[in-house]
Amino acid sequence: MQSNLTEAVAALMPGLKDDLARLVAIPSVSEWGYPPHTRPAILAAHDAVVDLLRDAGVRDIRDLELPGTAPIITGTIPGPEGSPTVLLYSHYDIVGAGDEAEWTSPPFEATERDGAIFGRGAADTKANVLVHVGALRAWGGRPPVTIKVLIEGQEEVGSPLEEGFPSRHPEHFRADAILIADGGSIRAGQPSLTVSLRGDARITVEVRTLAGGKHSGQYGGAAPDALIVLLRALTTLWDDHGNVAVAGLRREEWPGETYTDEEFRALAEIEPGLSIVGTGGLGSKIWSGPAITVLGIDAPAVDGAPASVQAQARALLNVRVHPEQPAAEAQAAVVAHLAAQRPFGVPLTITAGATGDGFRTSPTGAAGDAMVAAMDAAWSGTTVQTATGGAIPLVKAIADAIPEAAIFVFGATDSFANIHGPDERVLIDEWRRATLAEALFFHEIAERWAVR
Structure with a gap:
């Protein structure tokens, strides 16, 4: 199964790159309150994602309309009887490009160079929307699990789903496993699961x-x-x-993987001759x-x-x-x-x-074992547990509403993707591996569910 899915995802990448180019060309910049001037681009991105999901086999696609926000896309793919349910989450909105003079290539024109695709939203998080699409395509739109989809359009300025919505409407989120495709690897080539958010x-x-x-x-x-x-x-x-x-x-000290001091200095662009501040381990300063x-x-x-x-x-x-x-x-x-x-x-x-509030989890149980196995295989390495100092309140809101669900934050980006900055980019190989990992996860969790 692994070799078949590996070949399938590799064959899909040229088409996925074309899809990403179409999404990057849409300046779907979100603003709180969903003002009228943002709606044409937001709705264009929404419609493009709906078309991609439908082409990937998602059925019963509907819009969840909440006051003052962009439409939230929902949909399903029924799986075999008794199969686990997997919820796929991401978002189609982006932040603004900032000063376009700081970009090497136009921000709303997907540009491939040095093994990466540059453009606003390429990494955060339109490539991750396409991780879901690609994984479903790899299965011909018929994965061995039941699929639920939730793709929103206002995550960047404060998701309306954070305000207690999951607890009031758990039916939209109820699943055995929830894949939050809005993250990625601590460094390129290192499979990473984000298990902690401040x-x-x-x-x-x-x-x-x-x-x-x-x-x-x-x-x-x-x-x-x-x-x-x-x-x-x-x-x-x-x-x-x-x-x-x-x-x-x-x-407390951070027990998982973290950056080296040299990596952090480069990421933070600390001026030469200045020290990293604080005492103790780097992870405890920025994550725990x-x-x-x-x-x-x-x-x-x-x-x-x-x-x-x-x-x-x-x-x-x-x-x-x-x-x-x-x-x-x-x-x-x-x-x-x-x-x-x-x-x-x-x-x-x-x-x-x-x-x-923050969030802390551990990839345990059948779903956790399946996710680690899938990521290990996709990256041909050992998956590490990492964290982020940024908050994603929706993750905590879902965890509170659906405490029995296994929640995984992962994706196609890496720490040097420069999200929200000029020359944002996604590495094509990381994107391919994240897509393969999700496709493999469908198989791995279905197999483990069958023998529970």
Whole structure:
């Protein structure tokens, strides 16, 4: 079976590359609220994906319409009696191209070079939509399992499915295994299952000290400067090594695969001569421990700044949370830490914002064994468990609604795919292997289900 599917997927790749070129050419950039100006491209991508799914054997294709969002594609392929049900998830929307001058080739023109296909959305995540399509085609549209499909069109700006929808409507998600094709390998050639996602929380910190800005010559040195107060409070969030210094935030060493320091330096594009901050293992810094980032700060621009003591200042913080710590609990710990600060006797106004819990799983049981076997075979290697510091709240929402389902985050990308940046690309070989892995998974889980 493996050799047959390997040959089938290889034969499908030229057609899949043509399909990806058609999808990349559609600038399906999503915006929250699904405003009218986004709809023509979004609907064009939707229609193209529907056509691809129908051609791959998916039946009963329908749109799940939710207020203020792009249509969500659903469909099924009935499998043999008693076979397991596999839900295939991905999304057809993308982020904007940014400054097109930073791209080597046009962002909405799929360009093949150096074993990769470049273009906005090529990696995140139109190639992963085609992983599902290709795996179904490899089986001639009749895989040995029951298939459910859910492809949405607003993941990039906050999926409407995250807001408790899976718990209210579990029928759309109920399956024995759920393949979240929105990820990939830690490095090219290394089969990787993402088993951990950090949670996150937002916090706004504000300071007001004066009725208005005052001349720095006349008042500086005695009048409390709101910006200095804010900066002084913010610096208490980290110790001298760069570790988060807030009590109550969970951190532990990461037990799975991670980057080497050299890989991380290259990925982060750290300036020469500067060190990676923090102590302990790299995985505990970026995956199984907290991070606090100042996303924005209100301050006068340097150019044209008046000579004034600042009357008010504000900062927006992003807190990344251990995958198994409730995000609201971590947020409360940071809020309590900041509330205890009184720089120069000045209190802070702290507002807790949105939170999203993380996710942690383990590929065990029949489905887990099937997924690892399929990935090992597709990559001719040993599958490792990895993580991401980014949150995908939908994964946690599905896990809460369908706790008996095995959830796997995998896909065609690798860490150097430069998603959301210029020259985004998907390696053709990684894409082929991910497609083969999914096709093999259908066989592996069906075989294990039959002998349970």
